[in-house]
Amino acid sequence: MVDRQALAQRLDAIxxxxxxxxxxxxxxxxxxxxxxxxxxxxxxxxxxxxxxGFTRFGENRLQEVAQKAPALTDHGVQWVIIGxxxxxxxxxxxxxxxxxxxxxxLALAQALDNRLAAMNRTLDVLVxxxxxxxxxxxxxxxxxxxxxxxxxxxYRTLKVKGLMTMAVLSEDRAAVRQxxxxxxxxxxxxxxxxxxxxxxxxxxxGMSGDMEIAIEQGSTEVRxxxxxxxxx
Ligand SMILES: *Cc1c(COP(=O)(O)O)cnc(C)c1O
Numbered sequence: 082m083v084d085r086q087a088l089a090q091r092l093d094a095i096x097x098x099x100x101x102x103x104x105x106x107x108x109x110x111x112x113x114x115x116x117x118x119x120x121x122x123x124x125x126x127x128x129x130x131x132x133x134g135f136t137r138f139g140e141n142r143l144q145e146v147a148q149k150a151p152a153l154t155d156h157g158v159q160w161v162i163i164g165x166x167x168x169x170x171x172x173x174x175x176x177x178x179x180x181x182x183x184x185x186x187l188a189l190a191q192a193l194d195n196r197l198a199a200m201n202r203t204l205d206v207l208v209x210x211x212x213x214x215x216x217x218x219x220x221x222x223x224x225x226x227x228x229x230x231x232x233x234x235x236y237r238t239l240k241v242k243g244l245m246t247m248a249v250l251s252e253d254r255a256a257v258r259q260x261x262x263x264x265x266x267x268x269x270x271x272x273x274x275x276x277x278x279x280x281x282x283x284x285x286x287g288m289s290g291d292m293e294i295a296i297e298q299g300s301t302e303v304r305x306x307x308x309x310x311x312x313x
Pocket of ligand 1: 120163247290304305306307308
């Protein structure tokens with residue numbers, strides 16, 4: 082059973098954190114979207130969030146989306162893929178995803194483009210940038226980003242809307258801040274490169290533990306899992 086009251090309370094607390102972080106730097110709370118990250122939580126929790134007005138949900142595994150989607154067909158859920166995608170999962174992305182925030186290589190772009198073209202659809206994408214040196218984090222290296230974006234413009238089914246990153250997992254706020262700052266610098270460079278068909282308005286950065294720093298650095302979208310749904 083989903084504790085709807087607890088869910089609503091945690092949502093209030095997150096909205097307060099977003100408002101306070103915005104107030105600190107003179108931004109408006111409506112400049113920062115909240116993407117609920119529902120990985121490991123069941124269709125009932127997602128359905129409860131749709132009743133609170135959310136339609137987009139972040140997931141990091143296609144297999145999990147395929148398992149949950151049938152129970153949610155009447156809820157108008159839009160799946161946002163935020164985890165590493167294997168090239169052989171392009172078909173599932175084209176089938177389920179309304180958006181992909183973890184595009185990090187041309188082989189995946191090519192495979193997606195083939196599948197999307199066959200389905201006669203387009204896909205909104207954010208390019209994931211590796212702003213941390215941790216082995217476990219994927220993404221395009223900042224030095225290679227502009228060349229990557231230029232190459233991406235060949236794939237007409239992929240609509241580039243911005244950039245995404247995961248900061249280093251650290252207690253050192255300065256180190257976390259540096260990751261988000263780097264994504265903002267990447268955004269400036271991407272805008273200056275004037276790449277046909279792409280826009281870079283969106284910066285998806287910030288999670289349960291570091292959303293305030295991300296908002297300070299210009300996040301337009303925080304991806305929140307545990308602070309909303311509970312610990313995994
Ligand atoms: C799990 C996950 C999140 C949410 O993390 P929390 O710390 O639970 O808020 C955000 N982004 C990505 C890419 C994730 O995999």
